[in-house]
Amino acid sequence: MLEAEGLKKTYQGRDVVKGISLSVAKGEIVGLIGPNGSGKTTLVRLLSGEEVPDEGTVRLEGRPMAEWTGRERAKRVAVLPQEGLPPVPFTVEEVVAMGRHPHQSFWPWADRADRQTVDHVLLQTGLEKDRDRPVQTLSGGERQRVAIAKAMAQEPRLLFLDEPTTYLDIAHQLAILDRIRSWQWECGLAVLVVFHDLNLAAQYCDRLAIMKEGVLIRTGRPEEVIQAPVIHQVYGVEPLITKHPVTRVPQVLLQPGEQESRREEAFGKTVPFSL
Numbered sequence: 521m522l523e524a525e526g527l528k529k530t531y532q533g534r535d536v537v538k539g540i541s542l543s544v545a546k547g548e549i550v551g552l553i554g555p556n557g558s559g560k561t562t563l564v565r566l567l568s569g570e571e572v573p574d575e576g577t578v579r580l581e582g583r584p585m586a587e588w589t590g591r592e593r594a595k596r597v598a599v600l601p602q603e604g605l606p607p608v609p610f611t612v613e614e615v616v617a618m619g620r621h622p623h624q625s626f627w628p629w630a631d632r633a634d635r636q637t638v639d640h641v642l643l644q645t646g647l648e649k650d651r652d653r654p655v656q657t658l659s660g661g662e663r664q665r666v667a668i669a670k671a672m673a674q675e676p677r678l679l680f681l682d683e684p685t686t687y688l689d690i691a692h693q694l695a696i697l698d699r700i701r702s703w704q705w706e707c708g709l710a711v712l713v714v715f716h717d718l719n720l721a722a723q724y725c726d727r728l729a730i731m732k733e734g735v736l737i738r739t740g741r742p743e744e745v746i747q748a749p750v751i752h753q754v755y756g757v758e759p760l761i762t763k764h765p766v767t768r769v770p771q772v773l774l775q776p777g778e779q780e781s782r783r784e785e786a787f788g789k790t791v792p793f794s795l
């Protein structure tokens with residue numbers, strides 16, 4: 521579905537992505553993990569065609585990304601950006617219907633099939649009861665669900681999600697990720713998703729790719745990537761790795777108190793407060 525080779529990106533003389541090769545196959549969920557500022561969002565923007573790499577190639581369905589028109593690409597690729605949906609003055613239904621835009625000839629008069637798709641997605645994402653609410657009156661988490669519903673209405677073959685669970689409570693995190701996984705199984709959707717939560721990443725992804733300072737440190741199945749030495753190398757923490765008692769995927773336990781030296785590195789020594 522998507523193959524990238526030797527991607528490099530420099531911003532203001534700083535190498536942010538340093539020669540990354542990565543692929544996402546049809547029906548596969550790949551999780552991209554790594555510390556703040558390691559280049560994950562930049563890599564997503566290069567892979568999705570939103571940014572042009574300084575070096576390297578991205579191919580979508582075997583064809584160079586640069587050869588796709590914006591509309592052709594939008595019919596196949598949906599991107600849920602990190603910043604989510606702004607508080608726009610449209611209703612939930614109107615925003616989800618915007619996801620149909622690349623498939624329509626005369627927007628906003630959605631034809632029957634488009635309306636059916638929107639109704640179906642509103643039902644699947646539990647947003648049916650909120651369809652007439654203005655998006656600007658929703659909470660951050662509710663807006664995040666609308667953004668995901670809009671991406672689903674686009675019916676892409678390849679979906680990029682940049683930290684999709686950030687604003688969601690645990691029930692909605694599971695609901696949305698379960699929905700995406702069934703969508704992957706039903707339609708052969710390919711997904712690349714940025715996670716900060718390593719445990720969710722290990723639960724939901726077929727493969728993980730872990731980055732540090734613009735370099736891909738390791739890719740592989742969750743048990744090949746979620747290993748104490750790798751997590752230590754990338755994040756500088758000393759994790760305990762265990763197995764989920766039901767799914768058997770690796771899970772990371774953090775140890776409080778281990779981070780004193782890193783905290784001092786970042787913020788300096790703690791000075792006792794006195795008047």
Ligand SMILES: Nc1ncnc2c1ncn2[C@@H]1O[C@H](COP(=O)(O)OP(=O)(O)OP(=O)(O)O)[C@@H](O)[C@H]1O
Pocket residue numbers: 531532536554555556557558559560561562563602
């Ligand atoms: N347009 C830009 N111009 C200049 N620097 C940029 C630009 N976009 C990103 N950067 C820098 O590139 C580095 C990587 O940023 P990026 O957003 O890709 O990291 P990230 O891994 O997604 O981080 P986070 O987990 O905090 O979201 C950062 O140091 C960032 O400041």
